[in-house]
Amino acid sequence: MPDASDTLIHPHAAPPDYGEVVEIVPGILWTRISLPFRLDHVNIFLIEDGDGWTMIDTGIQSRTAQALWERLFAGPLAGLRIRRVLVTHYHPDHIGLAGWMAERWDAPLLTSLTTYLESRNLSLSPGALDSKVYWDFYRRNGLDESTTALLTTSGHFYLKMVSPLPPTFERLVAGDVLHIGGRRFDVLIGNGHAPEMLMLHCADEHLLLAADQVLAKISPNVSVHAVDPNGDPLGLFLRTLATMAATLPEDTYVLPGHQLPFRGLHVRIAELAAHHEARCALLIDACRAAPRAPADLLPVMFHRKLDPHQMGFAFSEMLAHVNYLLRTGALAWADPVDGVLRVEAR
Numbered sequence: 001m002p003d004a005s006d007t008l009i010h011p012h013a014a015p016p017d018y019g020e021v022v023e024i025v026p027g028i029l030w031t032r033i034s035l036p037f038r039l040d041h042v043n044i045f046l047i048e049d050g051d052g053w054t055m056i057d058t059g060i061q062s063r064t065a066q067a068l069w070e071r072l073f074a075g076p077l078a079g080l081r082i083r084r085v086l087v088t089h090y091h092p093d094h095i096g097l098a099g100w101m102a103e104r105w106d107a108p109l110l111t112s113l114t115t116y117l118e119s120r121n122l123s124l125s126p127g128a129l130d131s132k133v134y135w136d137f138y139r140r141n142g143l144d145e146s147t148t149a150l151l152t153t154s155g156h157f158y159l160k161m162v163s164p165l166p167p168t169f170e171r172l173v174a175g176d177v178l179h180i181g182g183r184r185f186d187v188l189i190g191n192g193h194a195p196e197m198l199m200l201h202c203a204d205e206h207l208l209l210a211a212d213q214v215l216a217k218i219s220p221n222v223s224v225h226a227v228d229p230n231g232d233p234l235g236l237f238l239r240t241l242a243t244m245a246a247t248l249p250e251d252t253y254v255l256p257g258h259q260l261p262f263r264g265l266h267v268r269i270a271e272l273a274a275h276h277e278a279r280c281a282l283l284i285d286a287c288r289a290a291p292r293a294p295a296d297l298l299p300v301m302f303h304r305k306l307d308p309h310q311m312g313f314a315f316s317e318m319l320a321h322v323n324y325l326l327r328t329g330a331l332a333w334a335d336p337v338d339g340v341l342r343v344e345a346r
Contacts, residue, residue: 007271008216008264011253015041015260019071024261025207025253027181029077033059033068035093038310039218042093043257045209048181052083055107056200056209057257058097061163065097086172087111088211089194090118092161094257099163109169110178112189114196116169122158123165134226142295142340143315151226151312172198185209188244192237193220206249212257213240214268219275223316224323234276234324241269279321284330284345291334291342294322 016022016031018041024030027048032041045056059065073080082105087095095115102109109116130152138148172178176187178200185200190213200209212220222237245266252265262268279301286292286300295315298306302314322343325331334344 007267008262010216010260010262012261015043018068019075021046021072021076024255025205027183028255029053030255030261031072033065033093035060036062036064037093039258041258043255043259045255046077046080046082047183049083050181052081054084054086054180055082055101056086057088057094057211058085058101060093060096060161061100062096062161066100069097081105082107085109086198086200087115088199088209088257089197090115090122091194091212092158094211095119095165096162099165102166109166110172111169112173112196112198113171115194115198116165116171118195119162119165123162137226137229138315140336140339140341141315141319142293144295147311147315151315190240192222192233192235192240201248201252206252207255208248208252208265209255210257214244214254214265214272215256216254216259216262216268218259219272221313221317222276222320223313224319225316230323232320232323232327234320235327238273238276241273245269276321280325280330283318283321283325287331287343287345291344293337293340293342294319297322 012022012024018032018034021029021031024045029046031044031046033044034041042057042059044059046053047056059069082101085098085101085105085107087098087109089095098109101107134152135148138151172187174187174189178185178187183202184204185202188199188201190197190199190211193212197211197213199211199213201207222233224231224233248265250266251263253261253263254265255261282300283297286297298314298318301318301321306314322331326333326343329346331343332346334342336342
C-alpha cells in the first residue's frame with residue numbers, strides 16, 4: 001500500500017517503546033508487543049473499567065512477549081488489575097496470550113463465536129490441514145510442493161503461537177452494546193481479514209478500535225483458505241469498508257491493531273478500495289493474453305522476492321482477488337492443463 005502519511009492525521013506521531021505505555025486518550029492506554037515477523041509489533045489497548053481495566057488483544061505467545069508483559073506489569077502497569085480480556089480475532093498476534101492472561105488475572109474472555117471456535121479448532125486439530133483434500137487444493141491451483149507443504153502444516157505453527165484458551169467465553173455479536181468504565185461502545189463486525197472480527201465504536205467520542213480492518217499504511221491481508229476454497233473474503237472486506245464509510249464519521253479517531261492511530265477514516269477507506277481495484281485490474285490484464293494458473297499470477301501482484309512465510313500469505317491473498325473476480329464475472333474458468341486450474345479474462 002502507498003504511504004498514507006500525507007493524507008492522514010496522526011495525533012500521536014511516535015508509538016510507545018516496548019515495555020512502555022502512553023495514554024492515547026483519557027482512560028485508554030496504548031502499548032505494543034513485539035512480533036517475530038516483518039510486521040514487528042501489535043498494538044494493545046487497555047481501557048479503564050471501574051476498579052480495573054479491559055484489555056483489547058494480547059500479543060503472540062512467545063517468551064519475548066511474556067517477558068515484555070512481565071516488565072509492563074512490574075513497571076508502568078504495576079498495581080493495575082485486568083478485569084476483562086477482549087480479543088478482536090483469532091490471528092496469533094491478537095489471541096496468542098489470551099488464555100495466559102485470562103488465567104493470570106482470573107478474567108473472562110470476550111470475543112466472537114467465530115474467533116473462539118476458529119482458534120479452538122486449530123489448537124485441537126493442528127494437523128487437520130495435512131489431509132489430501134487440502135494438499136490437492138493448493139496443487140491444483142498451481143502451487144509448488146514446498147509452498148504447499150508450508151501451508152498445509154500451518155496449524156502446527158499456530159499451536160506454538162497461541163496459549164490454550166479458557167473452556168468458556170463471553171460471546172459478542174454485531175449490535176451489542178459494551179459498557180467499559182464510563183464509555184459506551186457499539187460492537188461492530190468486520191470481515192475479510194478475519195471472519196467476524198470485532199471492532200468497538202464509541203459514538204460519543206468518535207473513537208474506533210478498528211483491530212486490523214483499517215490500518216494507516218498497509219493493506220490488511222485478505223486471504224482464501226483451503227477450508228473455504230470458493231470463499232470471497234475480498235468481497236466481504238470491501239463490503240465492510242463500504243458500511244464503515246456510510247455509518248462512521250470522517251473525523252473518527254482510529255485505534256488500529258498495528259501502526260499508528262490516525263484520523264481520516266474515509267480517506268483511508270477510499271485508498272484501500274482503490275488499492276484492491278488496481279490489483280484486480282492487473283490480474284484481468286494478465287489473463288487477457290492467455291489463460292493462467294492462479295499460482296502463475298503471483299508475480300503480477302507481488303514484485304519483490306518472497307520468503308516462504310510471505311509466499312503463503314501472498315498466494316492466499318492473490319487467490320482472494322481471483323475468487324472475487326470470478327464472482328463479479330471479470331474472470332472465468334478455462335480448461336485445466338495437467339490437472340492445474342486456469343482462469344481467463346472475459
